[in-house]
Amino acid sequence: MSRFAGIPIRVEPPEPIDGLGGGVRAILHEIVTLLDRLASANEPAAIDLRSLPMSPADRIELRHALGSGEVRATLNAEGASTIQETHIPGVWWIEHRDLQDQLIAELIDITLVPDILARDREEIAEGMRTLREQLASTAALAPDPGGNRAGRQ
Amino acid sequence: MPDGSEDLTVGEMLRRHGISRRGFIKFCTAAASAMALPPAMGAAMAAQLRDARRPSVVYLSFQECTGCLESLTRSFAPTIENLIFNIISLDYDDTLMAAAGDAAEAARDQAMQANFGKYVLIVDGSVPTGAGGGYCTSGGKSAVDTLREAAKGAAAIVCVGTCAAFGGIPLADPNPTEAWSVAAIVAGKPIINISGCPPIPEVITGTLLQFVTTGKIPDLDEHLRPKVFFGNTIHDRCYRRPFYDQGKFAKSFDDEGARNGWCLYELGCKGPTTSNACATLKWNGGTSFPIESGHGCLGCSEPGFWDKGSFYSALSAAVWGKAGETSPKQSLQIAGAAVVAGAAIGAASAGVARARQSRQEHQHNSDEPKGG
Amino acid sequence: MDLLSLARGPLLKVAIVVFCVGVTWRIVGFALLRIRRDYNEPRASLLKSAGKGLLAVGTRSWPHPEFIARTGAGEALGYSYHIGLFALVLLFTPHILFLHSLFGVSWSGLPSGIITVISVLTLTLFLAVLFRRVTNPVMRLLSNFDDYFSWFITMLVIVSGLAATAHVGGRYETLLGLHILSFDVLLIWFPFGKLMHAFYIFPSRAINGSLLARKGAVS
Numbered sequence: 001m002s003r004f005a006g007i008p009i010r011v012e013p014p015e016p017i018d019g020l021g022g023g024v025r026a027i028l029h030e031i032v033t034l035l036d037r038l039a040s041a042n043e044p045a046a047i048d049l050r051s052l053p054m055s056p057a058d059r060i061e062l063r064h065a066l067g068s069g070e071v072r073a074t075l076n077a078e079g080a081s082t083i084q085e086t087h088i089p090g091v092w093w094i095e096h097r098d099l100q101d102q103l104i105a106e107l108i109d110i111t112l113v114p115d116i117l118a119r120d121r122e123e124i125a126e127g128m129r130t131l132r133e134q135l136a137s138t139a140a141l142a143p144d145p146g147g148n149r150a151g152r153q
Numbered sequence: 154m155p156d157g158s159e160d161l162t163v164g165e166m167l168r169r170h171g172i173s174r175r176g177f178i179k180f181c182t183a184a185a186s187a188m189a190l191p192p193a194m195g196a197a198m199a200a201q202l203r204d205a206r207r208p209s210v211v212y213l214s215f216q217e218c219t220g221c222l223e224s225l226t227r228s229f230a231p232t233i234e235n236l237i238f239n240i241i242s243l244d245y246d247d248t249l250m251a252a253a254g255d256a257a258e259a260a261r262d263q264a265m266q267a268n269f270g271k272y273v274l275i276v277d278g279s280v281p282t283g284a285g286g287g288y289c290t291s292g293g294k295s296a297v298d299t300l301r302e303a304a305k306g307a308a309a310i311v312c313v314g315t316c317a318a319f320g321g322i323p324l325a326d327p328n329p330t331e332a333w334s335v336a337a338i339v340a341g342k343p344i345i346n347i348s349g350c351p352p353i354p355e356v357i358t359g360t361l362l363q364f365v366t367t368g369k370i371p372d373l374d375e376h377l378r379p380k381v382f383f384g385n386t387i388h389d390r391c392y393r394r395p396f397y398d399q400g401k402f403a404k405s406f407d408d409e410g411a412r413n414g415w416c417l418y419e420l421g422c423k424g425p426t427t428s429n430a431c432a433t434l435k436w437n438g439g440t441s442f443p444i445e446s447g448h449g450c451l452g453c454s455e456p457g458f459w460d461k462g463s464f465y466s467a468l469s470a471a472v473w474g475k476a477g478e479t480s481p482k483q484s485l486q487i488a489g490a491a492v493v494a495g496a497a498i499g500a501a502s503a504g505v506a507r508a509r510q511s512r513q514e515h516q517h518n519s520d521e522p523k524g525g
Numbered sequence: 526m527d528l529l530s531l532a533r534g535p536l537l538k539v540a541i542v543v544f545c546v547g548v549t550w551r552i553v554g555f556a557l558l559r560i561r562r563d564y565n566e567p568r569a570s571l572l573k574s575a576g577k578g579l580l581a582v583g584t585r586s587w588p589h590p591e592f593i594a595r596t597g598a599g600e601a602l603g604y605s606y607h608i609g610l611f612a613l614v615l616l617f618t619p620h621i622l623f624l625h626s627l628f629g630v631s632w633s634g635l636p637s638g639i640i641t642v643i644s645v646l647t648l649t650l651f652l653a654v655l656f657r658r659v660t661n662p663v664m665r666l667l668s669n670f671d672d673y674f675s676w677f678i679t680m681l682v683i684v685s686g687l688a689a690t691a692h693v694g695g696r697y698e699t700l701l702g703l704h705i706l707s708f709d710v711l712l713i714w715f716p717f718g719k720l721m722h723a724f725y726i727f728p729s730r731a732i733n734g735s736l737l738a739r740k741g742a743v744s
Binding site: 386388389397398399400401402418419425426461466467468469470471472473481484485487488491492493494495496498499500502503504506507510511514 | 529530533534535537538541542543544545546547548549550551552553554555556557558559561617618619620622623625626627628629634635636637638640692697698701
């Protein structure tokens with residue numbers, strides 16, 4: 001009988017405390033790991049939700065667990081995309097849709113700000129050119145108050 | 154098509170078509186997801202491609218129905234998949250290009266020469282060799298000759314559709330035009346088969362995108378199909394699978410069972426023997442696929458699928474002839490004839506045995522000791 | 526032609542022909558043999574002995590009480606796997622579809638989960654049967670190629686069928702092709718070996734029973 005006393009016992013809670021299924025818990029654990037990497041090594045990461053076998057119920061659970069944060073952005077480029085900050089800072093839920101509103105990609109981005117929201121230098125230069133042209137064309141129509149604008153070209 | 158845009162980078166081409174950098178990143182992210190690559194690859198792909206010169210692509214169509222090209226280009230509204238046409242420089246496609254005749258052919262030859270060794274050759278349709286190749290000619294040249302010549306300078310050959318990959322419907326019994334697959338005619342060049350009748354558009358664009366981005370041939374199965382899309386059978390990913398495992402089969406089209414999601418095995422589904430991505434990627438932008446719409450899989454991405462028995466007889470059914478299935482009448486006739494033959498042989502052998510029996514008995518009788 | 530098309534196409538045709546020719550040959554061949562004329566006085570009329578003969582088909586299904594201790598276990602084992610085989614051959618839907626494609630007949634099958642259980646049980650019994658044949662000294666002495674090969678080919682059909690349904694051990698077409706191919710070989714082998722007992726036991730018991738009844742003996 002002493003042999004049985006030597007077997008270690010592990011207590012398992014009868015039901016998940018916050019009502020989460022195993023699959024969702026696994027994803028959340030992974031997010032914790034990735035957040036750690038982001039905080040310590042400044043390495044962003046992403047989880048492709050389409051590659052994970054999730055039932056509709058799991059998906060709802062995951063949404064519920066992550067909640068929503070302060071920022072919600074809509075990106076209109078070849079269809080609408082939603083970038084929703086979750087209530088965990090650094091965790092963003094991104095849904096990409098095409099022009100027919102079909103979901104083409106869904107991912108959880110672990111980063112300070114999702115890269116897709118930012119612009120790159122080329123686009124800034126392009127924007128500068130566009131704005132200059134705009135000013136030039138409106139300058140031709142508006143009365144010239146001091147002539148300063150005409151100098152900048 | 155030669156329109157002065159050949160020297161533009163991918164990024165410049167996209168800008169010309171009003172597609173933003175972010176839109177392109179979206180497309181690449183979706184493509185990476187479809188190919189089971191990490192999402193970060195999407196942005197990396199987009200960044201890499203934007204500064205790249207658009208690879209030259211020559212699209213040759215032979216003995217085909219144009220379904221494969223339609224699959225790629227037609228949709229209810231322009232889809233993000235069509236972006237592939239901005240990434241590549243489609244220097245020749247006789248269905249899509251505006252030019253025709255000698256001018257178009259000359260443009261093709263020029264593009265092939267200018268990009269010799271570097272262009273991607275896409276082929277759809279099988280290649281007939283009968284009548285000296287005369288069953289499929291364009292501009293006086295046979296398909297066989299055109300293919301052989303175009304293959305010389307190709308970096309890789311992508312066979313779109315079951316006809317180009319395996320011979321398809323022209324190769325089906327009795328193959329009157331002596332049609333062959335591209336792989337049967339061209340040797341010594343890397344070949345990627347994207348089979349399907351037609352293939353799923355995302356599979357075509359995903360494979361092209363991967364090749365164009367990495368410059369490497371993806372992992373291929375024994376039929377030279379990209380494993381990332383053709384690595385699983387329909388059966389492996391079918392949502393009706395639990396019902397197959399339980400033995401719940403629909404008995405007729407759209408009956409109660411079928412509408413409750415029961416397996417379509419009895420209705421002739423070839424899912425277990427067919428490798429394709431239909432069950433996961435689905436068709437029409439993820440709307441549905443044949444099994445979900447209640448019809449069994451035809452097996453259209455497999456070689457010789459036209460000759461593998463009826464689409465409506467179960468996989469476990471006997472399949473005696475290439476053209477046409479076994480019929481009970483035929484098999485009963487054969488079995489009946491065999492029984493008659495057996496009976497005749499049996500009677501003959503019984504006759505021999507009886508003769509021997511008589512001889513033995515006669516001998517036994519004559520050997521018996523006389524008297525008590 | 527690939528394995529599957531060959532197995533369920535021309536080879537199946539050949540197998541069915543060989544089976545039909547062979548089985549009919551053997552049955553007709555023995556049915557037309559002469560029975561040695563019995564000059565003894567019959568203890569029972571022709572009708573009665575024929576009736577007793579037919580009864581014998583049933584009564585010989587189980588050993589006499591004196592022998593049960595020695596052979597009961599073996600008999601039970603045999604019956605069990607026979608019942609298992611009949612169940613999974615005739616009540617598994619893909620098999621029913623196979624027979625339907627050949628002969629136009631059809632009936633409803635059992636749920637596949639039950640068939641899987643029956644198949645695994647039958648497989649286990651089959652292994653037990655071989656074990657008995659090899660370890661029992663009398664059986665080992667009596668066993669010949671016919672016994673072992675008939676066992677082997679039937680086993681191959683069962684194993685390949687289980688592998689195909691479970692999708693383990695290779696691509697489905699290969700497994701299905703192997704399953705049908707082994708069935709073809711079984712059909713071809715059938716008329717040449719002990720598997721003919723499927724047809725022989727009935728006339729054999731009936732004739733022996735009626736002959737014994739004619740002599741007034743208990744069968």
